[in-house]
Amino acid sequence: MSKPEFVVELGFIEQAPAWKLRSKFFPSKVGGYPAWLALKDLPTTEELFCRRCKNPLVFLCQLYAPFHHKEECFHRTVFVFVCRDPDCCQDNDASNIRVFRCQLPRNNDYYPPEPAKEVEADSHTPGAEDFNNLCKVCGALGLKMCGGCKVARYCSKTHQAFDWKAGHKTECKDPGSVGQKSTVSKFLFPEFEVELEPEEVEAGREKSEAEVMREYEELLRSGRPSHQDEDDEDTENDLVNMASKETDKQFQKFRTRIKDYPDQVVRYDRGHDPLWVSSQNKPTDIPPCPHCNQPRQFEFQVMPQLLVHLKVDNTGRSIDWGTVLVYSCPDSCQTSRPYVEEVAFKQDYSPISSVMRNN
Template identity: 20%
Template sequence: MDPYDSDSSLDEDFTETSVTLGYASEEQYDDKISHLGGWPTWIDEKTPPPGEFANCKVCNNPMALLLELHGDLPDHFSINERRLYIFGCPRKPCNRKPGSIRAYRATRKVNLDSTQEEQKPEKAKPEATKPEKEAPKPKQDLGASLFGVTSLVGSVSANTNPFSTKPASSPSDNPFATPKPASNSTAPTDGLAASFADKVRLSSPETDPTAIKSSPPGAASKQTPESTGPQTPWPAQSAFPAPYKYFYLDADMEAMSNPSTPQVPENVTLEPMDEDGGGADLKDTFESELDKAFMKFSTRLAHNPEQVLRYEFRGSPLLYSYSDQVGKRFHAGHAAGKVTTVSAGGSIPPCEYCGAERVFEMQLVPHAISMLEEGREGVGLGKDDAGMEWGTIIVGVCAKDCAPEELYKVGWREEWAGVQWESQ
């Protein structure tokens, strides 16, 4: 069995890790933002991504959405609304080529102090004998965590929470949630329940500001989309290929079964194989025919075969291969079966926009392909449509979550998508 770090033991047969797994389902869950396939939605429908973000870098045609993830991380970025996206080109000529799969992050800062004036006590009025007005009920905050969660924060925001239908006096579903104000989001108004957020918040370490490193002097940086003037508009829906099937996402912490230790009967004696027995040669031959990374990858996934997403902000990716360009980036830090994602060591390129290091946040794994391509045939995509052939898509994001300083202005950033293609 592959080595792994255990955070807590569930019982003698299972061990829980710090990774949160995402599962696809046709059943509707409380989080209405995170999903596989379908059409994307935006934090602010009036501020879609720059039009060029829609296009494959190989054929320059619009791509199909693979994943949209509600990415709020209040423990790390307390005033930031975040969403993550992965798009992929389904056209056969673009398959396996750099730029045919792209990842994006949308971030908007909100003002936690916008209602301070409202919270100041009013001065006493001359009509002291008149009955006092009923105190305003506390307003609800935005679902403040990944995969949706609600929490109550008094009168933090001037807007009521568009995601919650629960009364303001009800207790929070997520006792770990950090207060965050509501936004002008146009997302559905259905209620949310604790799911991904509490697990991610428990497993993710607090951000250490001293650990956020900038790129070396002279490192390349580029203008942000909002600083370059008017953008090419996002294409009309008719310009995109037919969408992949839509699936809601649910999540749970990764739990793996512990292998039982074989017991040797008392009346059996084990003798070492002599050098001429071929044991060493057999072992070398066996290992030379197998990709160690792939064996570890498939063994780890086999514990929870229906997972489509692995999430651990500032965690480590599970590599499909050590020998491709992506695998070589991380394998240099490989020790005792654990890959350490340290951008300063060259694992992930730094953020091109602000120069900060990038850190691992999530990856798609192969079962997502079988879910997305379910019923894909016969949707009129044309002869050039190809099936997906990646082993995993690793997403690295800016450790500073760089965004426009102007409040409520959505910033779009292309993030690093490390694609490990399926072995041929």
């Protein structure tokens, strides 16, 4: 990803054959198994636990984001994991999300210094499964083995139980069939490539504050509350009243900025300001990098549009976010372990903007 100064790169979902999204091609992708960069010393099972329910997270996305000025970061990928349990998803709280960065120099133990040919043959190698047993359900380190077939591996009892119900009960009697991954899709998100392109913002397109405010007020007047059990008209009046006192210009800026590229699922803008979905609940206490003590910087954000592609349940309660911000070490400092945990921050819509977001 070459990154000219001050240009935001936008990520879009693309269909791609699974073989193109494997480790050796350094993909940016959503869903499926993680395509680990360093193939040994993967994050531990505990590091991939949800901080809230203590169950294993599911892989959400990874972005290939090398630092061109730094030899140790010739290859660099940031991985995002999330808990699938909607009960762990709380407003403005990222304890159901964890983020790891990984980097490798051009000359490393796994990949040749020149890019691999984009062909399907041998696309699976090298892969983390060459060096580790991986959990059949989530693709993370699988230190536990099924006592029946002694073939299936799992990161945790939770995933073993999940897989047993999802079909391993039958499969286990026929160890030759284990590893056909047929049961796995029930846990993983659908897999896509993420293609990054520079955002083009036309000169003079940045709107004046007055313009933004006017649009915002119009929007409020046309706003319909999404909760059907409330009195629509009263709620609408409340909204307009609320807007005159406590406006959320930030949300309108958000909408204006993404209007030309409504399908963006990621914004990569390292070292700059995120695009906030609300002027409320901005992070105030992102901890510094524990390895070099420098303040972490914003690196990229996952946009709400990604939720559409995840096939998460839309009718009942489901996992959700306004935006997920990733903060990382500004130097991507070298540490003794290849996978380094960084910080996620989840910003949700303020009450007033959540009412309007469907407009």
